Amino acid sequence: MYLTRNVSCFFTSILVSAALFGCRSDPSLTQVVSTDCFGGPGSGCTAQCSGWYPDWISDAPIGDDVETFQLAQGYWLGIPVVENQEIVRFDPPEPSTTASWLSHDFHLGSERLDYLNAIKNYAFAGMTSVDFVAQKNNKRRWYHVPMMTTSPNSKREPYHGVTKERLLRANEHTWIQNSSNGLRSFAIGYYNALGSYTLGQVFNDPNPALADPSKATFIDGTMVFKILFAEYDPSKIVPGTDPLEGSPEWSVVDVSTPNAPLVKVRLLQVDIAVKDPRSLQTGWVFATFVYDKSLQGSISDPWHRLTPVGLQWGNDPDVTASGVGVIDETWVNPEVPSIYGSVFGRHGRLNGPVDNPRSSCISCHSTAQMVSNVTRSGASYRDFTRVSMVPPANCSNTEDMLWFRNIQAGTPFGAIDNNNQCVAASPNLNTPPLYFLDYSLQLQVGLASSLYYRNANPCAAIVAAAVDRSNEKKSSVKKSKSEGKDLYERDFSKLDLSKARLKLLKSDVTKKPIEYEIEQR
Secondary structure (H helix, E strand, O other): OEEOOOOOOOOOOOOEOOOOOOOOOOOOOOEEEEEOOOOOOOOOEEEEEOOOOEEEEEOOOOOOOOOOOOOOOOOEOOEEEEEOOEEEEEEOOOOOOOOHHHHOOOOOHHHHHHHHHHHHHHHHOOOHHHOOOHHHOOOOOOEOOOOOOOOOOOOOOOOOOOEEOOOEOOOOOOOEOOOOOOEOEEEEEEEOHHHHHHHHHHOOOOOHHHOOHHHOOOOOOOEEEEEEEEEOOHHHEOOOOOOOOOOOEEEEOOOOOOOOOOEEEEEEEEEEEEEOOOOOOOOEEEEEEEEOHHHOOOOOOHHHOEEEEEEEOOOOOOOOOOOOOOOOOEEEOOOOOHHHOOOOOHHHOOOOOOOOOOOOHHHHHOOOEEEOOOOOOOOOHHHHHOOOOOOOOOOOHHHHHHHOOOOOOOOOOOOEOOOOOOOEOOOOOOOOOEEEOOOOHHHHHHHHHHHHOOOOOOOHHHHHHHOOHHHHHHHOEEEEEEOOEEEEEEOOOOOOOOOEEEEEOOOOOOOOOOOEEEEEO
């Protein structure tokens, strides 16, 4: 059954203008659906709907007067092509040639800190003042990956949309009490407009079973960043060593124990990845930052108290798994706060404190792939991905090197043998059914929910009632502003558009601003 609530933010205006920005949901502005905990018919969980896909699916009790997370899912449609004063299609956007970080060469030691500052400032502009609520950012548009809503232990929680990450262990961090069972970690990721275009191409229908992994290639200039939090429990921290002193704090649900009290978490790590054509090894540059409490006296905004760990643009495949060779596709900042140690990734490759030291940023993300011809029927999740994110512990040093190759865009990691998970399958799988997901593990999670577990979309009925799908390409469009430029996005209007079309109010598409309105036929 539907627990109907007012949908005035679902979006309310007929005029498609630059003033239209999504707002963060609260119980009076969204629609909540009773569902089972995997999005299907039934009960036991609630799903919040503000667009095609659920913001979250939760079995945790949600208060009536609290703000909840809203998925930013109005993905960029591309460049409008206008014929006879109507938008007939959208062409793919061009790669960015003006991104701020392109003014700095990460290969040069003298420019690496400038590169790091450029990508951090781009990611954080307009975000820190709105507590990283994407819809409230009036500087630039940010978006989330859909369908990360069903894993019992790591799905999006309902207050900030974070998912559960790797446990912080005492044997890896000297500041965590040995007597503790470690600290939980949580994270949320954001894609810029160029990245959202790819998300919208992959998830191009309210039916998640129709997701298209063949479209998962990001455009140069794409940025994705992730803010990672550690559980904050002073009793689990060695006295006098607390590295999270003064760090931004949230309260979140641990979805594996949904009825327990909210967990206090504090910012620990920020990861940023950009699709940079100058990275000939992989096409990507990864960066990691850590919270630095020593900056409390000089930086008032706690979100900006970050020190870079370093940059990585390749996997250093010529450095053996036992550490023989010289790392030259990672740069590690010598000024990392000493409490975090000096080396995070395998033999000096880049990683952050939350990450697995057996791997590295690029190594882990290079495993982002999926097999399209397997669904859950006695199969394991590895049958869907056909690879582990890090080398299994029983692999030899030689076998580990399979995880430290430089993999170019369009080439999947490759399937691992079903019987020996340390070696490549022979013969390997063709592409397709093995799809490369361009270093996006978030896409892998969303696609696993959609195509492997075949989880339902509890918001589909709302979408069907709100929008005439046959007319959607012409009608469900809104024009926003990002960085001073027009941006055409999906619009999830409650208005019945079956007899409407977009009328071009200004016929010269080369002049800005261009406005559109709904014209009833």
